[in-house]
Amino acid sequence: DAKTTQPTSMDCAEGRAANLPCNHSTISGNEYVYWYRQIHSQGPQYIIHGLKNNETNEMASLIITEDRKSSTLILPHATLRDTAVYYCIVRVAGANNLFFGTGTRLTVIP
Amino acid sequence: DTGVSQNPRHKITKRGQNVTFRCDPISEHNRLYWYRQTLGQGPEFLTYFQNEAQLEKSRLLSDRFSAERPKGSFSTLEIQRTEQGDSAMYLCASSLDSATNEKLFFGSGTQLSVL
Numbered sequence: 001d002a003k004t005t006q007p008t009s010m011d012c013a014e015g016r017a018a019n020l021p022c023n024h025s026t027i028s029g030n031e032y033v034y035w036y037r038q039i040h041s042q043g044p045q046y047i048i049h050g051l052k053n054n055e056t057n058e059m060a061s062l063i064i065t066e067d068r069k070s071s072t073l074i075l076p077h078a079t080l081r082d083t084a085v086y087y088c089i090v091r092v093a094g095a096n097n098l099f100f101g102t103g104t105r106l107t108v109i110p
Numbered sequence: 111d112t113g114v115s116q117n118p119r120h121k122i123t124k125r126g127q128n129v130t131f132r133c134d135p136i137s138e139h140n141r142l143y144w145y146r147q148t149l150g151q152g153p154e155f156l157t158y159f160q161n162e163a164q165l166e167k168s169r170l171l172s173d174r175f176s177a178e179r180p181k182g183s184f185s186t187l188e189i190q191r192t193e194q195g196d197s198a199m200y201l202c203a204s205s206l207d208s209a210t211n212e213k214l215f216f217g218s219g220t221q222l223s224v225l
Contacts, residue, residue, distance in 0.1 A: 032210070043114070043201050043216025044153060051210075087152060094209040096166040098143065100152035 004088045009105040012082075018075040020104050022088030025069040030092055033064060035073045036100070037084040044087065044100070047073065078108045112136075114217035116202050122223045123192055130188045131220045135204030142185050143214065144177055145201040153201055159185060160207065192224045 005023040012018040024033065034049040048055055048062045050071075055062045061074040075082055087103040115134040123129050135142050140161050145153035156175065158166040161182040170176070174192075179185040189196055199221050203214040 036214075038153075041218075043203070043218055044214070045216070046213040049213075085152075094207070094212065096158045096160075097155050097169070098203075098214060099155055100145075102150075102152050 004090055004101055006086075006088050006101065006104045008102070009107070011107050011109055012075075012078045014080060014108050014110050015077055018078040018082065018106055018108070020073040020075075020086050020088075020106065021070065022073070023070045024088070024090045027068050027090050028092075031090045032093055033062065033068075033071050034089040034091055034098070035060070035062065036087045036089065037082075038087070038103070039081075039084045047086075078106075080108050080110065082106065083108045114202055114204050114215050116200075116217035116220050118220055119218065120221045120223075122225065124225050125192060125194060127192055128188065128190045129192055129222065130186050131200055131202075131222075133185045133187070133202030133204075133217060135184070135202070136215055137183075138206065139204035139215070140182065140207050141205045141212070142179055143203040143205075144185070144187050145203065146171070147199040147201060147219070148197075156187075189222075192222075194224045197222055197224045 032049050035047040036044040038044045048060050050062045064071045085103040085105050087100050117132045142159040144156040147153045157177050159179040174190045177187045199219040201219045203216040205212050205214045
């Protein structure tokens with residue numbers, strides 16, 4: 001699976017949009033971009049995934065660049081409960097594994 | 111949907127003892143994953159089952175680690191002759207087999223402390 005690069009940490013003011021970047025310059029054509037988050041003392045939680053089109057669900061939006069070498073996860077109105085570590089993962093669909101990196105620690109500030 | 115259940119939540123053991131953790135996946139999920147997570151690190155993939163078949167086990171940390179899913183439902187992870195370095199959170203996840211739309215659901219983990 002391709003490697004991803006994320007900032008170690010970010011802050012965001014409560015109520016503002018949180019934009020979390022991810023670089024995956026070696027992504028292959030059959031690899032999807034997945035985002036998970038992990039709130040302290042809990043297991044990771046699925047957020048969203050996409051192949052090449054932008055995606056939106058009730059939790060977040062995923063913007064993938066046209067060359068697919070990077071993406072941004074957007075939390076439109078961050079709340080204190082969004083404070084977590086966010087993991088960007090690239091993975092072949094249906095693969096027998098899912099590899100996490102070290103992620104971005106997002107802190108939402110009141 | 112009761113979610114993925116892991117037991118026990120916490121386990122304290124002495125070095126050299128064997129420990130076993132149990133994972134009950136979401137009932138209709140056929141894929142099951144085990145991970146280990148140490149402080150400040152992301153989850154580390156260990157092994158994967160599709161139904162009762164263990165299709166990926168090359169990432170198990172040593173031959174002291176083994177996992178089973180005998181009837182394709184619950185799974186167990188056993189660590190033999192525990193070492194202090196085995197202290198970590200052990201996470202289980204399950205999903206439905208979907209090539210393009212797979213979402214893993216994680217349990218809350220078992221925290222192992224080896225004294």
